[in-house]
Amino acid sequence: LGLQVLRHEEFEEGCKAACNGPYDGKWSKTMVGYGPEDNHFVAELTYNYGIGEYRLGNDFLGITLVSSQAVSNAKKMGWPLKEVTTGIFETEAPGGYKFYLEDKEQLKQDPVLKVTLGVSNLQKSVNYWSDLLGMKIYEKDEENQRALLGYADNQCKLELKAVGGAVDHGTAFGRIAFSCAKEELPNIEALMKKENQKILTPLVSLDTPGKATVQVIILADPDGHEICFVGDEAFRDLSKVDPNGDKLLDDAMVADNSDKWFAAQKMKKASA
Numbered sequence: 001l002g003l004q005v006l007r008h009e010e011f012e013e014g015c016k017a018a019c020n021g022p023y024d025g026k027w028s029k030t031m032v033g034y035g036p037e038d039n040h041f042v043a044e045l046t047y048n049y050g051i052g053e054y055r056l057g058n059d060f061l062g063i064t065l066v067s068s069q070a071v072s073n074a075k076k077m078g079w080p081l082k083e084v085t086t087g088i089f090e091t092e093a094p095g096g097y098k099f100y101l102e103d104k105e106q107l108k109q110d111p112v113l114k115v116t117l118g119v120s121n122l123q124k125s126v127n128y129w130s131d132l133l134g135m136k137i138y139e140k141d142e143e144n145q146r147a148l149l150g151y152a153d154n155q156c157k158l159e160l161k162a163v164g165g166a167v168d169h170g171t172a173f174g175r176i177a178f179s180c181a182k183e184e185l186p187n188i189e190a191l192m193k194k195e196n197q198k199i200l201t202p203l204v205s206l207d208t209p210g211k212a213t214v215q216v217i218i219l220a221d222p223d224g225h226e227i228c229f230v231g232d233e234a235f236r237d238l239s240k241v242d243p244n245g246d247k248l249l250d251d252a253m254v255a256d257n258s259d260k261w262f263a264a265q266k267m268k269k270a271s272a
Helices: 068-077 122-132 184-194 232-238 245-255 258-264
Strands: 004-011 027-033 042-048 051-053 060-066 082-085 088-092 098-102 112-119 136-141 146-150 157-162 175-180 199-206 214-220 226-231
Touching: 004 245, 027 245, 060 157, 068 088, 068 098, 112 122, 122 136, 122 146, 122 157, 175 184, 175 232, 184 199, 184 214, 184 226, 214 232, 226 232
Parallel strands: 060 098, 112 157, 175 226
Antiparallel strands: 004 027, 027 042, 060 112, 082 088, 088 098, 136 146, 146 157, 199 214, 214 226
């Protein structure tokens, strides 16, 4: 896909805001994107040591990006591609997550166009994300039961798509995060309390060893999609691109002999 490693961090125990899901062992996170976190959508790849696979649900439906280079790379590597509509190819990451590649020249701004989440009731979800969280509605397609929302014209959009039933989150426990001014966080918390909406993690400070401490609040939408708002000032410090990110990730993968250890014990890694 041509994304770059922006930073890599290792943690000895689970996060108090369940950043790595409901797992309390050693874990790591790797931020990858087409550019710095200040002005690009980035993906947080979370690895729980000792967990071999996750059961995927219908909550996360994929990421759409514009990159003829990614399409070309996939074809050269023999990576499976399926043309779902003219010029748009579906492909699957090793864990089963779907990516949709638009076969056009990569945009000068962020090539990531949208993230698609499954919802059980489109109108209810649109109301939550637009009325409560302040997102602008860019498109609403009743016939295909989908809506496109966002905070800014030049940023990655959020697509909500009805799945025709209940949303199943499986065991992978992802979330979407947004940065905002730190002083907005108590207001978000107060609004959610007033509207009797679910707050998964009340306003809390999170430490990253040797880096900035950030304040976050984590919410859940009507289908239980987790939403994290993080104070922008400290996050800008925390999220600086680490020139050693690639090396830290490579070193961690070399040091992680878990596959060999499990094979030697004739055991399989746990399935979450």
